Amino acid sequence: MAPLISLRGVNFSYRAAGRRVDALRDITLDVERGEFVSICGPSGCGKSTLLNIMGTLDRPETGSVLFHGQNVADAAPGALARLRAFDIGFVFQSFNLIDSLSVYENIKLALLYRHKPDFHIDERVQEVMDLVGIAHRANHLPNQLSGGQQQRCAIARAIVGKPSIILADEPTGNLDSENAAQIFNILKAVNAEGCTLVIVTHAPAQADQAERIVEMLDGKIQFTRRRLS
Amino acid sequence: MMRLAQGFGQPGRILSRYWGMSLLKVLSLAIGFAAAFIVALEVRSELGFDRFIPDADNIYLLRTLYAPDGPEQVSSDQSPAGMAKWLAKESPSIDAASRLVTAEWPMRTPRITTQQPFYWADSNFFDLVPLKAVSGDLSHALQKPDSMVLTQKMARAFFGREDVVGQTVMLSDWLPVTVTAVLADFPDNTSFGRQIFISSEAGYSMLSILDAHPEWNWTSCLTFVRLKPGASAPAASLSALATRHGVSSREHPMTFEIVALPRVHFLPRADAPIAPRGHPDTIIAMIAVAILIVVLAVVNFSELMAIQIDERRHEMAIRKTLGAKTHEICLQVLVEAAILVSLALVLAAAAVERFLPVLDPIMRIGQSPWSEAWFLWGSLSVGFIIAMLGAFYPALALASVHPRLSRNRPPSSSGPSLSRSLWTVARFSLLILLLMTSYTVYQQWRFATSDALNHDANRILLLNTASDVPADVTLRKPLLALKGVQKATYSRSLPEQSNIWPDWIRRADGQIIQAQRQSVDPHFFEFYDVRSLAGQTFSNTYAELTPARDVVINRAALQALGFKAPQDAVGRDINLARDTGDIVSHVIGVVDNIRLADIREPAAPMIFDNQSAFFNRLSVKLAPGSETETIGQIDRIWRQAYPRAGPLEKQFYSEYVRAEYADMYQQWYVFGLLSVIGVTVCIFGLIGLSIHIYRTDRKEIAIRNALGASKADLIALRLKPYLRPLLIANLIAGPLAWGIAVTWLHTFALHVNPSWLAFLLASASTFLIAFGTLAIHTALAQPARSSSPLRNLE
Ligand SMILES: Nc1ncnc2c1ncn2[C@@H]1O[C@H](COP(=O)(O)OP(=O)(O)OP(=O)(O)O)[C@@H](O)[C@H]1O
Ligand SMILES: [Mg+2]
Numbered sequence A: 001m002a003p004l005i006s007l008r009g010v011n012f013s014y015r016a017a018g019r020r021v022d023a024l025r026d027i028t029l030d031v032e033r034g035e036f037v038s039i040c041g042p043s044g045c046g047k048s049t050l051l052n053i054m055g056t057l058d059r060p061e062t063g064s065v066l067f068h069g070q071n072v073a074d075a076a077p078g079a080l081a082r083l084r085a086f087d088i089g090f091v092f093q094s095f096n097l098i099d100s101l102s103v104y105e106n107i108k109l110a111l112l113y114r115h116k117p118d119f120h121i122d123e124r125v126q127e128v129m130d131l132v133g134i135a136h137r138a139n140h141l142p143n144q145l146s147g148g149q150q151q152r153c154a155i156a157r158a159i160v161g162k163p164s165i166i167l168a169d170e171p172t173g174n175l176d177s178e179n180a181a182q183i184f185n186i187l188k189a190v191n192a193e194g195c196t197l198v199i200v201t202h203a204p205a206q207a208d209q210a211e212r213i214v215e216m217l218d219g220k221i222q223f224t225r226r227r228l229s
Numbered sequence B: 001m002m003r004l005a006q007g008f009g010q011p012g013r014i015l016s017r018y019w020g021m022s023l024l025k026v027l028s029l030a031i032g033f034a035a036a037f038i039v040a041l042e043v044r045s046e047l048g049f050d051r052f053i054p055d056a057d058n059i060y061l062l063r064t065l066y067a068p069d070g071p072e073q074v075s076s077d078q079s080p081a082g083m084a085k086w087l088a089k090e091s092p093s094i095d096a097a098s099r100l101v102t103a104e105w106p107m108r109t110p111r112i113t114t115q116q117p118f119y120w121a122d123s124n125f126f127d128l129v130p131l132k133a134v135s136g137d138l139s140h141a142l143q144k145p146d147s148m149v150l151t152q153k154m155a156r157a158f159f160g161r162e163d164v165v166g167q168t169v170m171l172s173d174w175l176p177v178t179v180t181a182v183l184a185d186f187p188d189n190t191s192f193g194r195q196i197f198i199s200s201e202a203g204y205s206m207l208s209i210l211d212a213h214p215e216w217n218w219t220s221c222l223t224f225v226r227l228k229p230g231a232s233a234p235a236a237s238l239s240a241l242a243t244r245h246g247v248s249s250r251e252h253p254m255t256f257e258i259v260a261l262p263r264v265h266f267l268p269r270a271d272a273p274i275a276p277r278g279h280p281d282t283i284i285a286m287i288a289v290a291i292l293i294v295v296l297a298v299v300n301f302s303e304l305m306a307i308q309i310d311e312r313r314h315e316m317a318i319r320k321t322l323g324a325k326t327h328e329i330c331l332q333v334l335v336e337a338a339i340l341v342s343l344a345l346v347l348a349a350a351a352v353e354r355f356l357p358v359l360d361p362i363m364r365i366g367q368s369p370w371s372e373a374w375f376l377w378g379s380l381s382v383g384f385i386i387a388m389l390g391a392f393y394p395a396l397a398l399a400s401v402h403p404r405l406s407r408n409r410p411p412s413s414s415g416p417s418l419s420r421s422l423w424t425v426a427r428f429s430l431l432i433l434l435l436m437t438s439y440t441v442y443q444q445w446r447f448a449t450s451d452a453l454n455h456d457a458n459r460i461l462l463l464n465t466a467s468d469v470p471a472d473v474t475l476r477k478p479l480l481a482l483k484g485v486q487k488a489t490y491s492r493s494l495p496e497q498s499n500i501w502p503d504w505i506r507r508a509d510g511q512i513i514q515a516q517r518q519s520v521d522p523h524f525f526e527f528y529d530v531r532s533l534a535g536q537t538f539s540n541t542y543a544e545l546t547p548a549r550d551v552v553i554n555r556a557a558l559q560a561l562g563f564k565a566p567q568d569a570v571g572r573d574i575n576l577a578r579d580t581g582d583i584v585s586h587v588i589g590v591v592d593n594i595r596l597a598d599i600r601e602p603a604a605p606m607i608f609d610n611q612s613a614f615f616n617r618l619s620v621k622l623a624p625g626s627e628t629e630t631i632g633q634i635d636r637i638w639r640q641a642y643p644r645a646g647p648l649e650k651q652f653y654s655e656y657v658r659a660e661y662a663d664m665y666q667q668w669y670v671f672g673l674l675s676v677i678g679v680t681v682c683i684f685g686l687i688g689l690s691i692h693i694y695r696t697d698r699k700e701i702a703i704r705n706a707l708g709a710s711k712a713d714l715i716a717l718r719l720k721p722y723l724r725p726l727l728i729a730n731l732i733a734g735p736l737a738w739g740i741a742v743t744w745l746h747t748f749a750l751h752v753n754p755s756w757l758a759f760l761l762a763s764a765s766t767f768l769i770a771f772g773t774l775a776i777h778t779a780l781a782q783p784a785r786s787s788s789p790l791r792n793l794e
Helices: A047-054 A077-087 A103-112 A121-132 A147-159 A177-192 B002-017 B019-047 B083-090 B152-159 B206-211 B235-244 B280-321 B326-363 B373-399 B418-449 B476-480 B555-560 B627-641 B653-660 B662-696 B698-706 B711-745 B756-780
Strands: A005-016 A019-031 A036-040 A062-067 A088-091 A165-169 A196-200 A212-217 A220-226 B059-065 B094-108 B113-121 B133-136 B147-151 B168-171 B175-183 B196-199 B219-227 B255-260 B460-464 B485-491 B502-506 B512-519 B532-535 B550-554 B573-578 B581-591 B606-609 B617-622 B649-652
Touching: A005 A047, A019 A047, A019 A220, A036 A047, A047 A165, A047 A196, A077 A088, A077 B698, A077 B711, A088 A147, A103 A121, A103 A147, A121 A147, A147 A165, A147 A177, A165 A177, A177 A196, B019 B280, B019 B326, B019 B373, B019 B662, B059 B083, B083 B094, B083 B219, B083 B235, B094 B206, B113 B206, B147 B152, B152 B175, B206 B219, B235 B255, B280 B326, B280 B373, B280 B418, B280 B662, B326 B373, B418 B653, B418 B662, B418 B711, B418 B756, B460 B627, B460 B653, B476 B485, B476 B617, B476 B627, B512 B555, B550 B555, B555 B581, B555 B606, B581 B606, B617 B627, B649 B653, B653 B662, B662 B711, B662 B756, B698 B711, B711 B756
Parallel strands: A036 A196, A036 A212, A088 A165, A165 A196, B113 B196, B147 B175, B512 B606, B550 B581
Antiparallel strands: A005 A019, A005 A062, A212 A220, B059 B219, B059 B255, B094 B113, B094 B168, B094 B219, B133 B175, B147 B196, B168 B175, B460 B617, B460 B649, B485 B617, B502 B512, B502 B573, B532 B581, B550 B606, B573 B581
């Protein structure tokens, strides 16, 4: 069976202040179904960029991105939107919750763009809120929450639609170690239920729990290693 | 000093950084101001009618009202020839009186030959109406017979130069008259439509002829009077004078009034000499719309300022934590606003200056818009003050930003706030009002100039057969023989409403009804599609001067006479009150009211006879296709028949109608212009809002995008907040516009009915404009990389 996501010779660069920054160079990477992959590397090496490409938020300049064996590098925006609505869950380092919506509404939002509900929405939202432990804050606005609570909310939003893959960009980077551990455990539990997990992290302890570790440097994959088990 | 320099340097940087927004602010303010300037110019021109004449308020026009009492039906800007003399001699309150009589004669100079409208003028005319001369001495200019005074413009037309005192113009090929003075050109906003004054001293002048016949009571002269200081001339005393001299009597009652020259422009339409008239209600409407547009533009401006401030709230909070003082921040915003407002004002003034020549043929503003310094500076300062008031709110809002905000961003709303929604409603309401009212004005204008006439005015040529030739009916035959002529008919003045001739009818109950006397040939009613209601019409014409025995009356006369059915009047005798006693006429038929160009006033009662001695007009219906050729043939026939007469005076009926409706055309034009401007200002406001929402909601939109929202979802998200304001605006403004349209239309005796379909279309177009603008902007404004707003940096 084809891998869930496979990148083939992906290049990507930013242009800013008249200069070109090659953020990704010739990236080739497969992520299998149900796998837990962690991406490591120094700041600025292109980890977030790689995640954005895997999540179809950005398109590669050259190379291809296959999702379920289908090339999505030049798919129509509508098709990509559908893919994100059904198959991909994002967790951002800076939470990226919508300030004007409550915790509950933020989570629910991820189901609304599927247009035809394949879950009993209220029940499912309640379920994930219980899972991440944010149910008691359901009607609060994001800026009335602590960082850890906001990130729980963001994770709940990512998993509520039971996507095939969760892309988490330093999900615990802003949190104290206790909160970090809890959040990480939630993600691991989701992975254990079969959801593919790709996580960017600076914490070696977290990285080492992944089945596969991708080390990046300067926009290139330095090496990939399996967990020493 | 440093502070100040910083205060000015900072806004400059901000303006260039947000140049798109700044451009939007300046443009939307500028077009708002431009609209206001145009309206201000138009209003100044309307209210300034004849004010170029020194002391115009103390010069009065004597007007004649033919009504015994009750609502007047026919009035005239002219009066009987004797009135001026009697007033000057016998009325204790009148200081001086002078007359003009309109005429049109062939004139020739070495440069041109033309059929030229002019005034016969009493020799004291320039004492009373002190026009400005550029050469010659006006106090003696008209004293001698055969002397002429003309304007610079006419001098240029006649001689190609302006220093023409002493030059000769040939009148009618046999009468040399000498130019004795040249007048400074008249502005466009004057009641004096003709620019040549010829002395009445000569025996051949119409005024001399009128003076030789004191028994001629018809209204022939424009009579101007000056009151003694502090005096007044009540209508009763004027009428008493007229009665004393036999001009007015119980049988043909005429009353008189004097009206200060600048006010004449706003009186209801009368017979032709002073036209076109202005309408105070239109002026008020224009002012109201202009105010609304300026308010709209300033609100836009204020809102766009506030939007930017919203965006810079964070920056300001940080500045404050770093120690910036409130008034410094406030000053910064105000300086920024002042720069923008000044730019907008300059742009608006320049645009008006630039585009006025294009608008002027219709708006007839005339003078250079900024010829008067007070007007220019007044307009600019008023504009500046208003706009700066608009800038105050955002400045205060910004200055009051609390440093604490820098820690935590306030929740950005996913739609416009309440006050913003209210303004959106107001803006859309105005848009709907503008669209609907201008469309209604347009419809009514179309109706007045084409549909109401019931016939194709573009193909009806009106020939003036009375200029300098004895009225006769011999021209019709040879014209009908032309291939390009389909029909022809003689009449006294119809379908033109000039030189109205009143008739007084004594009703059975003794009451005197006043009506218009018209003379027509047997083909007239058929030619103008006038339906016969009962009895018959004429089968021939007769040339004697004795009053006609058989008459046809129209529906309005039928009603005025108190008959119920048309049939009741046929065969009846009616008594026409004349100086020499009653004349009995026999009604042989009743016809419908003729559809004239005049739809403002109700149809006048008319009595038709077939007396050819009074035929002045020959209406000719041209076959389509060969109009130019046929007109050439008509001219040739005219020259052969009357070699000594001047060129044939002719005019398409449609031209006449357009001239008659110049005021309505102007209204339509102004409203059209204002609604285009209103729409533009609205669109600018929407773009500004859209930019704002896009900027503040960039992150939200990126998040939704990451969650799988499609482009359509995102566009819908942006449109949703506007749906309700739009609906509310339609609910408010729709009925309001309907009411205004109906009210306005009812000021016309004949009018179109406002159509529901048009209103629905106007309403739909507001949705189209709003959603179109927002959707296009949303679609265009997607970030190049959908991930970028999601980056950590907030
Ligand atoms: N919008 C942008 N414009 C220009 N350059 C950018 C932009 N975003 C990122 N970059 C550059 O691209 C490179 C890769 O950035 P990226 O955010 O992927 O790094 P990262 O590995 O996620 O770093 P970190 O661990 O600090 O989050 C960096 O050198 C960064 O400076
Ligand atoms: Mg990163």
